[in-house]
Every structure is written in C-alpha cells, then in structure tokens.
Amino acid sequence: MTETPISRFPVVPLADLPPDLRERFAEVADRSGFLPNVFAALAWRPDEARAFFALHDALMDKDTPGLSQADREVLVVATSAANGCLYCVVAHGALVRIRARDRYLADQVAVDWRKAPLSPRLRAVVEVGVLLAVDPVRVTEAQQHGLRGHGLTEDDVWDVGAIVALFALSNRLVHWAAVPPNPEFHLLGRVPRG
Amino acid sequence: MTETPISRFPVVPLADLPPDLRERFAEVADRSGFLPNVFAALAWRPDEARAFFALHDALMDKDTPGLSQADREVLVVATSAANGCLYCVVAHGALVRIRARDRYLADQVAVDWRKAPLSPRLRAVVEVGVLLAVDPVRVTEAQQHGLRGHGLTEDDVWDVGAIVALFALSNRLVHWAAVPPNPEFHLLGRVPRG
Amino acid sequence: MTETPISRFPVVPLADLPPDLRERFAEVADRSGFLPNVFAALAWRPDEARAFFALHDALMDKDTPGLSQADREVLVVATSAANGCLYCVVAHGALVRIRARDRYLADQVAVDWRKAPLSPRLRAVVEVGVLLAVDPVRVTEAQQHGLRGHGLTEDDVWDVGAIVALFALSNRLVHWAAVPPNPEFHLLGRVPRG
Amino acid sequence: MTETPISRFPVVPLADLPPDLRERFAEVADRSGFLPNVFAALAWRPDEARAFFALHDALMDKDTPGLSQADREVLVVATSAANGCLYCVVAHGALVRIRARDRYLADQVAVDWRKAPLSPRLRAVVEVGVLLAVDPVRVTEAQQHGLRGHGLTEDDVWDVGAIVALFALSNRLVHWAAVPPNPEFHLLGRVPRG
C-alpha cells in the first residue's frame, strides 16, 4: 500500500505550493494528523484546488436541522459508493463514523443503503441523491417536494443536489488520477480514541 | 418557452448581486447579448457560483495543440448528452458551432458521437470522456496512455478528466434546478451572422 | 459533411430507379427542395422502399384529435433519440418545428423529454412510446388504458405503438446503412421562412 | 390458452377482409393448417398488413449461400428473444426446427445463443444482429466488414440489418397488441411428421 502513488499526475512538494494552499494544507495536516491525499493530488492545479475546496466548504461545513453534517457525509458515502470511488467511500466513511458517532453506519450505507438504519428523512435524501448521481435525468420535481415534506428547507434541498453534484465531480477526478485513500482513514472512528 | 422559470430555486435580481458577480454578469451579457440562464440560477449561492466559474475558466478558456477550445466544447456536448442535460447540450452545442466553425457537428455529437466526423484524436478523447461520465469505475490507465499516443500532453489528459468531472457536476446542478437553455442558444452559429 | 456518403450500401442514381419510385422521389424533392437521404438509401431495394413508405404514410400522414401530426413527430423524435439515431432526430426534429410551430420543442424532446413542455396527454404518449422503444417487454396494458383516459381513440393507441415500431425499424436501418441527415434538416423551421 | 384473445385490438372476421388479404390468408391457412395469429391481428389495418407482408417476403423468403432461409430464422429467434417476444420466438422457432432440420437449435438460440452450436459465420451474424436489436448505436462498420469476411455478400449484409430492423418492428407490434402464438407452433418440428 505504501508504494501506491498518490496520483497518476504530478504531486507538488508542499514547499513548492502557493502560500495560501501551503497554509491550508499545513492546517489540515495539523488537525487530522495527516494530509488527505486528495489535497496533494489536486495541488498541481492551484486554481482548481481552490475552487474545489471552496465548493466543499460551502456545502459540507454546514449543519442545519434538516441536513446535519453527519447527514451530508452519509449522502457522500452513498453516492460515492454508487460511483465505485474508494477514496471518497473510505475518507467520508471515516467522517460518518465520527460525525454520526456510529461505527457501523458508513459500511452499511456504502454496501446497501436501502437496508441501512436511516431515518425516513435521511432515507429520502439518500434515495433521490443516489438517483441524481447515477441517472440524473430521472429525478423528478415530486421527489424534491418530498424532501420538503421531510422538513428540509429550500436551502437544504439545494444542498442535497449540490453535494451530489460536487461528488459527481470529485469521484471522477479521483478515478482519473487514481488517488488512494490515506491508510489512516480506514480505521478512523472504528475504535475509541485512547 | 418564455414562461419556463429559470430555476426551481430563487433567482436573485441582478441589482442585488454582490458587486463582483454583478460585474461579471454584466460583462457576459454584454459580450453575448444575453445572460446565460446558468449564471442567473447559480447566483443565489455566490460562493458556489464563484467557484464554479473559476473551475470553468481554468478548464474551458484554454486552447492547446492537443485539446483546442473547440475540442473541449465537443467533449462537453458528448458527456452532457449522455446525462440528458438540455441546457449544456444546447448552450455548449452553440459554442461548438462557433468554435469549430461547423454547423452540424454539435447535433452529430449530441445524438451519436460514434458516427460523428471526429479526428482519431478527438474520437479517443470523447470515448474515454463519455466512459468517465457514465461509468467512471471502468476507465483504465491504458485509455489515458492512449490519449498521450494521440499527442495530448499530461496537462491535456488531466483537462479531459477535469472537464468531464466539471460537467458531471454542472449537468446535475442544472437537472436539480431545472434550468432551461436561453432561446438564443438554439440558433447561435447555425446561420451566418449578418 | 458534404463528403459523407449517403449510405454504406449502393445508392442508385435517380435515373435508374423504377418509374414509381422515381416519380415519388421527384415529387418529394420538388416539395422539400431536396431529396431526404433516407429515400436515396432505401431505393436500391425497391420492394422494401415501397413497403417502408406505405407504412410511413399510413401512420404519419394522419391528423386526429387524439394524436396530431405534430404529436406523431414528437413521438418519433423521442424514441429515435433513445436509439441514438441522428438522421431521424434531425429530420423529424425539423418536422416537429414546422408542424408544432415551435422552434425549441424538438431539441427539448431529443435531449430530455421528461422536462419538455408537453401536455399531460402527449407526455403519456411519449412515456409509453419510449418504453416500447427501449424495453418493450415492460409495456403494460394499464399504460395503454391510460392513453385512452387522455382521449386517444383505439385507433390512436394502435398508432402510438405502430409508430414506435416503425421507427424501431427505421432507426436500425439508418444505423446499419449509416445514413446522415441532409444538411438542410438542421436548420429547417429554426428561422422564419423569408 | 384457447381463451387468450388474439389481439388487444379489433380482429376482423376473414369474410370481411379485402379480397387480396382474404386470398393470402386462405392460402397460408391452407399450407400451414392454421392461420398464424399475427395475420389476424394485423388485418384490421390492411395497408400496414400489406406493407408488413411485403417486407417479410422480401427478406425472409430468400435463400443465399451466405444467409440461408434457416439462418434468417435463427437470426429472428435470437433477436426476438432479446426483446422477450413470445410470438416471434415460438413461431420462428418452429421455422428454425423445420428449415434447419434441427429439433433443438431454436430452444438453444432463444435462451443462450452464445453457447448454441452455430457456425462461425452464423455466430457472427447473430452477434451483430443482437447488438443492432438491443443497442443499435454501438454497431460498428468493422462488424459489418467482419460479416463479409465470413462470406456474406453486400446483399446478405443488408439483409442481416434489415431482418433485425423488421423484427424490431414486429416484436413491438406483437407486444403492443399482445398477440399470442398459435398453440400449433409450440410443437411444430419437434416430432417427425407421421
């Protein structure tokens, strides 16, 4: 595993990054204990990396009554699994374990979200989200209205679609560059932190 | 057609937009003669709009020997058609007509790219691009090497994947918000400009 | 485009056609201003050509309250798009523009009929028609009854199925012979006739 | 079985048919010992019935070194099975048994043509034919050339495509009208005629 390259494309040494990215990466590495590979893989295209992180932060660092941070991560795991994206399933699976404080939910959602123990609200979110991920032309306005019936605000509904769209992009970039998840992600949230 | 709303989500009047977006929008409307609906539809989320435009400009406003601006638009039309995204097929179809100076190519690529009169290089780009769009897990490293064999640089190859990824996002946002193409796009590039 | 052959199979010069076909072709060319390529491509098999035109005329040159000529063309565009048939999408798209007096409908139906501005009646026709085109074993009697509920007569219901069936044939002949649409079709009905 | 109606649409009594159809039907019933249901089901639309029979005769009553009458029936069974068309599988399966003088081939082709004992030539015909039936946009010119390499003439190659196209139509008409096979077809060719 250790020899798997981080990307099929060039990986810029941290020291050579533009200052804003270097600072952000240092901060992330400091907080997580390691730098997620997707950061390293995107960095050779600073403008695209900045835009990607901006989209990510706008949609994922948000916690609303209708769509908690944990819910957003569950949606990412379900749609990334539908796209066979190992990096996103493993990295965001770790975040599901941490944010939902549930050691099993990420594995359940990744393999068979239909039988996973989701609330009716979150099940509706995941159902329409996976459809938007794999067959977007079939999403109906009625399904979006259904989400409102589960208590999502108009902003929450937009976020459902925008998160699925962002990871439609992310899954494909990761497949294209063949970015592997950091080994640390596989275990995060599975055992009590000592 | 005129009564089709521009989005299922709120559309902010131009006057109420943040100054940077207002300026950009005015510039685009000035150059094109109209404001593409996707601008208006994204504007209620300024941070997301800015990031989207940044990604777009980084990948689409580029012209390299291995992947011309026209080629990039062809790739967008082919993958957006695979996703049934009317806005992107019609708007970028207009750009194909203009940039490739070909009145028929966009229609050909949208319906059946396999029989479209593409160079072997562009055919290879579209083939792997459509696969990345619809079944990303099946893209192989060998296909990417094949693109190098057609003269694409490493940067061009990244761009192929990143463009497909960006429109995987874009197509889904447009489906989610049900953004219709501006009527003007249907005719652009079909008749000689007077 | 001009060098794309009209067919992968022999194309008989007009002068060498049997008199009845020659007369029909001359008439069509006279009325349209050009001879649609599908005529030229079928003509080397006069019996098949005659039978094809007979089926076409019986089903398409008909205008009923439940299924107007424009509706029939919309159905052809939707199912031909599902089959990726460029000739039929472009040629019958032109007829949609002319017969429905709508410059945008053909493009909308070809890319995403689900969001196209169709009446509930025509939407039901297109929905069952596309299913018959792509997965005929799944068509149910209940769906046919649904068409009656929208005001189609028994004859109209037969016509829906027979039109889809005819273009299942037509799309495949056109793919097999690789017949391109005449350039004229791309623009027909897009601009007011001077 | 005896109570299954012959069609969901009106069935015209023989006596009320136009003379040419009445004569043809009588002849067929005389030769076969029964009138195939598809005749009865199509007859309420005499023009369409005549055109259908003309296409059928032009393509199926033909025996060439590259594509024998038995081969044509095998192609019909394979593509009709792909479309789940009971009538065509059973009726043309009987014809396969009779024309190929093989009591098992029709069942083999209907369920799994890939393992059926077909000559390399007929296997190539069936392979491209089934592809044209189920996913026509993917048929390549190279596959057609491959048929030439197996000894098919240009006329034979056209016939392969045209037969598949005709039964794409036929399968859909039969599904639409829910025409059941005559009971006689199930047994024809399975036991030596006394």
Next chain:
Amino acid sequence: MTETPISRFPVVPLADLPPDLRERFAEVADRSGFLPNVFAALAWRPDEARAFFALHDALMDKDTPGLSQADREVLVVATSAANGCLYCVVAHGALVRIRARDRYLADQVAVDWRKAPLSPRLRAVVEVGVLLAVDPVRVTEAQQHGLRGHGLTEDDVWDVGAIVALFALSNRLVHWAAVPPNPEFHLLGRVPRG
C-alpha cells in the same frame, strides 16, 4: 447435439462413483428413462453434489397450498430464463409441462412471464423472484409482505427466496461447466404419453 460434451470438467463414469451417488443416479435414470446431465456434471465433486441435491430436495420436492410443486418449477423457469441458463429452462420447463399439466406455460414463462397466464398469486411470486435473481439489493420487505397477502405462509415465503437463491447457484454452475440439457427434456410433456 449428440457430440456436445456434458461438461467442460471431468465426467466420472457411473461405475466409479461413490455408492450413494451411484444408487441415487441409477434410481433417477430408472424413473426418468435417462440421467439428467447435471447429475453427471456435478458428480466429480461428490460432497458438492450431495449438498446440491439436499438443497434441491428440501425446496423442490414440496407441495404446499401457497406454493405447489408446479409453482416452484415455474419460478425456476422464470429466474433461469433471466440468467440465460438453457439447461434449467429446458429441464425445468419439462417439469412445468408435466406438473402444471400445461403444454404452453413453460415457453410463455421463459420468454415473457409478464404476459403469461399466471394467477395473481403466482405472478407476485415470479415478480419478486425475478427481482431477487437479477437485482437482489432492490427486493423490499413490502414485496415479501405482499406474498403473505396472496396466501403464502412464512415457510412458503422463505421457499420463494431459497429457490431463487438455489437456482442462482445452479444457473452459474451450469454456465461455468457448459452443461447442455438432455435432448429428451425438449419434448417431455409436449405430447401425450402413449
């Protein structure tokens, strides 16, 4: 047909089989008049053969008001057809003809179970069974409850799933070893026994 081998793997002569299998095989051959090829093909792995026959007998030699022996065979034909398994379609088709005393039902179910003349109960069984066969993740608890509403006991419902599961295994073993049906099966139950 006579030269098609019984398996791609070794076939042990009857005389060399372990006594229990030899006895069972002799008994079957005696009762049926021939030894079904699947017995001969499995016998080189005696433990697997014994387990397979044990599963088969536990699930198929059973006749309950909610799921008769004939019903079980219909379910096998429908799901085996979905898997393109010639052996199972033909061998169990013969059993359908014999046990349901219907000469046409097996052919109807194999090609298009949706239009086959099934009772609402058996139709519901086949519908959920085929779904479990081809897309097991989509089976819902509600569908299982629906079977109870048609009069199936809890044991019957288990049997539906277990039969489909057993033939998911059986179909794949048969494909893997390319086991052809015995010629006798094609005709069994089609003509009155003299």
Next chain:
Amino acid sequence: MTETPISRFPVVPLADLPPDLRERFAEVADRSGFLPNVFAALAWRPDEARAFFALHDALMDKDTPGLSQADREVLVVATSAANGCLYCVVAHGALVRIRARDRYLADQVAVDWRKAPLSPRLRAVVEVGVLLAVDPVRVTEAQQHGLRGHGLTEDDVWDVGAIVALFALSNRLVHWAAVPPNPEFHLLGRVPRG
C-alpha cells in the same frame, strides 16, 4: 444496531437446535468469540443449513497454490459487493484482512476491485468471477482458459465458478432474510490483536 433482528424469519434458540448443528455452532462461537448471524438465520431449516455448510467447507476451507484461502475470500468480497450484500462483504472482508494479512485489501476490493493491488492471477480470477456473478451468460470458455494460463489447475478453475455460484446463493438468502453482519466483523483484522 443491537436491536436489528438477525433475520426476517424465525430464529431458533441454540438449545432447540438438532444436536449436530448445536455442536457445530458451539464450536464456531468458541473459536470466533461469537456466532456469525448467518448460522443463526439458517438454522430454522436444518437440512438447508447442513447443505449450505457442506458447500461452504468444500470450497472455502481449501488452500491451493493456484487459489489460496485468502484468494477465495477476496473473490467472495468482490462478488458479494457486486450484489450489494452487506453481511458477506463485512464478514468475508474480515476474513480477507486476517487471511491475506492486509488491513486495506478488503475495502479496496469491495469498492473498486479494478484498481485494487491484486496480482495478475487474482485479478483474472476476480474479473471472470464478477462477470459470472452479474452477467453469467457472458462468461466465455476463453476466460476459463485464461485462468489456466495464470497457473490455476482444473480443480481451481471449478472452484472459482463454484465459489461465485455459492455466494450467488448466499447473497440472495441474506438479502431475503435481511441478515445483518455481527458488529464484531467490522473491526476484525483492522487492529493488531493484543
């Protein structure tokens, strides 16, 4: 999670099981520290349980140069993931971690076996195995010969097909009864045993 029932069907208390199953279950629970839920879920049908375990032991408790025990578990994870079977992915994923002494491989295979770090031999096994799992009619004899070229014996090749077939059964039983994995499996092999 603790409240998720072990099965949708009756679960027999250990004390009420037939002696042979009770003994086997006790032994397994003793060795593993817990009783895998699939044992408990199958036990209400003792004959089927015995046959299932016999098949399992014959195929999985085997270690050959061409197909090690770890390889067999990898094949189970890949095909079970294709079927969305949570129990099998998680339980056999634990066995992959233990038997292949690799903490990451199971997750990699479950989400995207194509990019997993498999030997060419194991990759060929998984490729044909997944095809047999999801589209058995398309498996070719050439693919089986390919496995021989990678050093598998005839017995190994049979085992590949038989393992896939067994888990085609197992995955469907588990879906039908909605058997959840024991919580212990999620963590097994992820951390060094103290």
